Amino acid sequence: MPNPKSHLITSEMMQKGEIPLLFTGGACNIQHINGPIRNPGRDPLARWLDEKGWSYYDPQIHPSTHGRDYVWGIDGPQEKRARSEVKLRIYEITATTIAAVTMLEIMDDARRNLRSIVWFNDGKNFAPIGLGDRDTLLSNDTLRRQVGETAYSHLLAYVNAGRQLRNELLLMVVDCPSIVVVNSLDELKTVITYLLQE
Secondary structure (H helix, E strand, O other), rough: OOOOOOOEHOOOOOOOOOOOOOEEEEEEEEOOOOOEOHHHHHHHHHHHHHHOOOOOEEOOOOOOHHHOOOOHHHHHHHHHHHHHHEEEEEEEOOOOOHHHHHHHHHHHHHHHHOOOOEOOOOOOOOOOOOOHEEEEEEOHHHHHHHHHHHOOOOOHHHHHHHHHHHHHHHHHHHOOEEEEEEEOOOHHHHHHHHHOOO
């Protein structure tokens, strides 16, 4: 459960009628050697939003922040509702997740002319844990021998897809008036503050 000073609005709170000011989604379910892990990238953002007193819905449901794991029947509908009803949507893109669903959400917001921020939190270069970026993977002959040519080709295609998705997203939103792209937490804070004053 959120701590007493937190302005995190949970799915259960939304079911009771609370609507957050902001949606803070994006990179989560990072694939680590021991399985999926929680992304701590939005924690500094959450602390800052708490300091500001601005409520937010974070769909990265996790025991450390929500007291439980994601439950599709509860959280799926509330996540969609939050994305639709908040004043401002923030999408974090990191290097370690492919972010394909996040990018679809961003394009949906662009299509619907919803005010959104794309936050590249070191995420302009796709580099999954254990594989690295494209150049690192291309020079990893040990991995290539271990997994074989077919699996290696699929891993390379995966890394290339993540890289190309990022390039295409930037080209698609460059002229979209409802989408703002930022590259740092400080830049994100400035843009949030400005857009909430509009």
